[in-house]
Amino acid sequence: MDSPARLVTWSLATFHATTFVLAIVLFAYSKDALGAGLSGLNTFVGLGLFVALWATTYVTTSRALRGLDLMGSARDRSGYARRAFRWGAANGMAFLAILGVVAVLTAVSNTRPGQVASGILLPALFIAPFALVVSAAVGGAVGALFGMIDLGLFALAGFTGGDAEARL
Amino acid sequence: MALDPHVVHLAIRWLHVAAMATAFGGAVSVFALSARPSPASATAILGVALRYEWLFWGAAGVLAMTGIGNLASFGAALLGPATNWGTTLLLKLGSVLALVVLSLPRSLAVARLTAWADRPGLVVTLRNMYGATAGAFAVILGLAIWLAHG
Numbered sequence: 171m172d173s174p175a176r177l178v179t180w181s182l183a184t185f186h187a188t189t190f191v192l193a194i195v196l197f198a199y200s201k202d203a204l205g206a207g208l209s210g211l212n213t214f215v216g217l218g219l220f221v222a223l224w225a226t227t228y229v230t231t232s233r234a235l236r237g238l239d240l241m242g243s244a245r246d247r248s249g250y251a252r253r254a255f256r257w258g259a260a261n262g263m264a265f266l267a268i269l270g271v272v273a274v275l276t277a278v279s280n281t282r283p284g285q286v287a288s289g290i291l292l293p294a295l296f297i298a299p300f301a302l303v304v305s306a307a308v309g310g311a312v313g314a315l316f317g318m319i320d321l322g323l324f325a326l327a328g329f330t331g332g333d334a335e336a337r338l
Numbered sequence: 339m340a341l342d343p344h345v346v347h348l349a350i351r352w353l354h355v356a357a358m359a360t361a362f363g364g365a366v367s368v369f370a371l372s373a374r375p376s377p378a379s380a381t382a383i384l385g386v387a388l389r390y391e392w393l394f395w396g397a398a399g400v401l402a403m404t405g406i407g408n409l410a411s412f413g414a415a416l417l418g419p420a421t422n423w424g425t426t427l428l429l430k431l432g433s434v435l436a437l438v439v440l441s442l443p444r445s446l447a448v449a450r451l452t453a454w455a456d457r458p459g460l461v462v463t464l465r466n467m468y469g470a471t472a473g474a475f476a477v478i479l480g481l482a483i484w485l486a487h488g
Contacts, residue, residue: 174453184398
């Protein structure tokens with residue numbers, strides 16, 4: 171549990187998930203749009219979606235960091251941004267898939283059995299490829315942004331030079 | 339069987355307060371340990387700091403999750419950002435965001451310091467980092483109390 175590399179993965183993943191959600195909440199509230207947005211959301215679904223985002227972000231952050239030594243190697247840090255973009259896109263698609271399953275199951279439970287195929291499943295199948303492309307683009311952009319922020323915060327923590335000791 | 343919404347909201351608030359107590363109390367504990375260290379305690383304090391960082395990020399995720407749950411419980415009655423309450427909430431959310439962003443370099447620094455437990459000035463570095471973290475939490479706690487009772 172106490173491995174520094176695992177702590178870096180856990181810190182980065184949770185940092186990404188919480189900062190992403192906090193920034194959205196802060197922006198929505200500043201525009202007076204938060205109350206309306208949250209009032210239609212079931213409490214357990216909302217909590218579950220955050221846990222899902224946290225989990226997919228942890229898995230994709232772990233994959234992005236696999237084989238990289240961000241604390242010890244400047245070369246590995248320079249290759250991190252590209253991986254952040256790629257795994258950000260994967261995170262966007264994974265979260266959308268979970269969101270899609272929840273939405274489809276909710277819709278199916280509220281629809282008469284005879285209308286499930288034509289009213290829910292076929293439209294969902296038609297929309298899914300487009301939604302996945304959009305979610306990959308958004309996830310990739312967010313991942314690339316977080317990749318740059320992460321590297322800035324690594325620099326703030328003293329990891330600025332080559333492979334020599336960081337300044338603390 | 340449907341759960342009573344009041345029970346659900348109470349449970350979410352309890353979880354929120356518990357996570358805040360963990361994060362704030364942990365920062366104060368590491369600060370207190372590093373404020374008056376014994377000559378041979380640097381490695382032990384670093385070990386406590388390292389465990390705190392694991393707890394801190396767990397608490398940060400729980401705080402974000404339950405904080406949104408708390409806001410959702412207001413529903414349409416949530417006051418707007420132009421009110422005094424709303425301005426304070428914006429200030430609190432901004433402070434939390436700043437604390438989360440600035441906590442990442444602290445966690446990275448602690449992870450790096452584990453390789454240099456015998457480094458001179460280690461305890462002073464820890465004291466400064468956790469003093470600042472505890473101070474930021476105290477400000478956020480003050481804002482939260484004002485929002486709850488103000």
